[in-house]
Amino acid sequence: MEVKEVITETPDTTTFRLQFKDPEVAKSFNFKAGQFGEYSVFGEGECTFCIASSPTRMEYLECSFKKYGKVTSALARLNVGDTIGLRGPYGNYFPIDEMKGKNVVFIAGGIGLAPVRCIIDNVLDLRDQFKDITIIYGARSVADLVYKNLLKEWQERKDIKTIVTVDPGGETPDWKGEIGFVPSIVEKTAPKSDNSVAIICGPPIMIKYTFPVMTKLGFREDDIITTLENRMKCGLGKCGRCNIGNVYVCKDGPVFTYTQMKELPQEF
């Protein structure tokens, strides 16, 4: 795949806009919101993250990543025109068909917006098939907010409710959004819980504290959906490292409901 555009989201987060080099592959490639890919920089290795763009917009693929380890650092060094490898799509996806006709709440923290964004765009492209849409997004500081343009776009739309928050201490003098941790903002916002589905993604600690809030608000455990993350290598359910109990996150995940997660050994 060829890197078509490099967007620097935050000092350490980058978004790539990618296009297939082979038009045949481009035609046959399709995926569903929530699936992930194995991106590779040849000579450095492979790295797993979700496809951040919506399957309804196939002219390009997008992925966002935070510079952390060997491969993400190598990715961050790439320029427009460079080639990367992509295997995928792997894993399961958000149950978008079952979500139709319901209220949808999206809750994301930090780089966790990337997988959620995929489904948000997907839902927004089919806006009339869903009821109320609420997006709650938080990051450590204003500088750490990703997809700033998109956030602005969402906030300007009248048919969705978008709340952006930063952790206390992360605000700038001219910050106009909310200040506070995601779980408490969720509680304050109190989105409607009947006939609703919530999609949550963010750092483990945020997910952990958001779950009780959601149950308190009256969400059914089956309707709380999150995407898990584990160290993965093969993406094919072979190499064994993403294994939690009976499931392979790369095959049976990454999308799990709260009910499913409670049944798993608490090892993630």
Add this chain to the structure above:
Amino acid sequence: MENKNQDPKIVAFVCNWCTYTGADLAGTSRLKYQPNVRMIKLPCTGRIDPVFIIKAFEKGADGVLVSGCHPGDCHYNAGNYHARRRWIMFHKLLDYLGIDESRLHFSWVSASEGKKFVDVVNAFTNKVKAKGPFKKYENINKEFVING
């Protein structure tokens, strides 16, 4: 990698304060030396980790030159003394494992010894040239190589 006999690859790990400046002096004095050396500058010989040398051989170096300040001249007082002790152990280990000692050369070259740097490089290049390519290491490098 072709024409190895004529063209050995040599990696030099040098200290910033003495040998590198010495090489600079050789340049400004318009002294010529053989162009096979790829120089890597480090703050001090004490920074030269043996893994650098292993990596150089892994990546196809036919010889490795390590050079820094004379004893007593270290910019950081004792870096080269520490390095010396490490090299004593390391070059004996390599010898024991069967890596030809003449492919690894240690020297002290000070900032004023531009001439000595030229001599060291030329002598070492000729020595490695005479030895030919480092076949043994190449063999283990090329296991599972493309096209067989």
Add this chain to the structure above:
Amino acid sequence: MEEKIISKENLLKLCSDLLKNNVDIVTPGEKGYIKIKNESEISLNSKSKHTKASFKEYVFPKSEPIIYYKKNQSDVEIIEPKVEEKTTVIFGAKPCDVRSISILSKIFNWDYKDEFFNVRSRNTVLIGMMCEYADEFCFCTSVNLSPTSSDGSDVFLVPHDENTFGVKIVTEKGADLLKPYENYLSAGNSEKTKAIEASVKQPEKVFDAEKVRQWISGNFENDYWNSIGKMCLGCAQCAFVCPVCHCFDIVDEDYNYYEGRRMKNWDGCQFDMFTKHASGHNPRDDQSKRYRQRISHKFKYYPDKFEEILCTGCGRCSRGCPVTIDIKGIVTEINELAIK
């Protein structure tokens, strides 16, 4: 199942012919399974101790390239390696080892099919041999195998005496291998084979795998795991000598800036690095959690998913463990906890 008899002399002739026909023969050697050059090296001893490592590496190599790449400017060319289709005969393997291939093929063939494994296992003919060795680490009977089980073998040998062997032809593949050499075989004596099989000492059955599975399900947070975690040193000796451990790592290696390969290497769940995320978060950050994963994977997760215990009871991991962590002992203790 057809049964024949072969003399030792003819068996050696058979091996010699196979070698001449460019078939690789792998046999238990003194230290590990070895590829032999001469038929005299063949192992015909059913009383020998298990080799330190299993023959896993002949179907699932310790390191193998999965792709090669060549970069030029900004473009990348990918070359996929082909696994050589060459017949390999694993000769004289113990019943516990032989069984490993069918267990492994479950994981390598659910969902995505791993061609590297499949090509190799398709070209591997397994000649198993009855086992008359049992020490305190053997527990094949506890995982529903036995020293006389021909399950998994293509051809199974039962030594009648020093110079004659009963030959059970178990599968088509086994029959195809022996077909050209039919004149080496004579009519079988299944009575004698049965009698010999009945006389073999079986390791005692020490646990009930189903009970163990149930106990593990309900005891994820049991203090018992901690007691093992403290002793384990965290090497992967156990996983690497295991005939059925199959976890691997994928890393890129380069020859130079432009060329390189992507390697698939064995990996082990006892390493701290195995599950460590780039962010530093580690779901299994303690040795006891890692050991729990090992046991649970073998006796619960794998049976749940593939209906096959991920263990053949060969006892290699325990025999070789630097601190003698004995899987048989541990699972037996779990069994006792389960009964309580």
Add this chain to the structure above:
Amino acid sequence: MDDIKTVAKELLTSGKVNAVIGYIRYGNDKRTKPFIAQKPEDVDKFVINNFILNNLAVYLTRKEVSKLGKVAVIAKGCDAKAITALIQENQIKKEDIHVIGINCNGVTKDFDIDFNSENIAGKCLNCDVRTPKLCDSLVGALADIPSGEDLKLKMIRGVEAKNAEERWDYFEDEFNKCIKCYACRQACPLCYCEQCIVDKSIPRWIESSATKRGNFSWNLIRAFHLAGRCIGCNECERACPMDIPLSLLNRKMAMIAKDEFNYDAGTDMNAPTLVGSYDLKDNEDFIE
């Protein structure tokens, strides 16, 4: 001389230590395994015999054990050397541990074999620390030990006698057996790095593949990282499932340290380490 059980029990009941690391019999009579006793009654299982092969010093730097607080550890002379080296390298503090030294009568090469002149471990043959140099209490009594031939030394001399090419071929073949299980590293009391050089991936200095190149580099660097530090307990070699003669490297490095610097690892806990110090008069014949 006190009995191991009495000493260990006293330490635990008096609360001087929270745990005692020792050996218990396992399976047959010719096998033991390490065991951490946290209750006084656990101590009754402890044994001292010719099959206590493990070097228990390896546990002292482990996270799971250091959580327990102050521990006592049973140490043979060679194990006590490892403890000394760990103190020398500031990995543990002398006051945090209690060393129960044992008068050692030699151990076997491996489990499940008889203790006799053929099977005695090579390191025991010319042992000069049968009574540990570093210990807080001492148990057991010395007895005569069988003498045997130091086969490993003979092997080292054999390798030295070869020419460079033969040596390379020899080690290439030996290292090629390596499967990168890192049992050698994990069993080594002095391999305590939080992240081993082979696990470092940015950049990846030593390849993790078990290919000829990766294996050669790994075994080379492992030997070098233990140069002047290896105390010769030989646990790496015993742990190796592929029977790579690792002591050929480690012992050779110790011999070099002795020849060049007259340095013995693990003998003085207050001495500077070999590679952490230097001498103005170090040999530099090989440097031009």
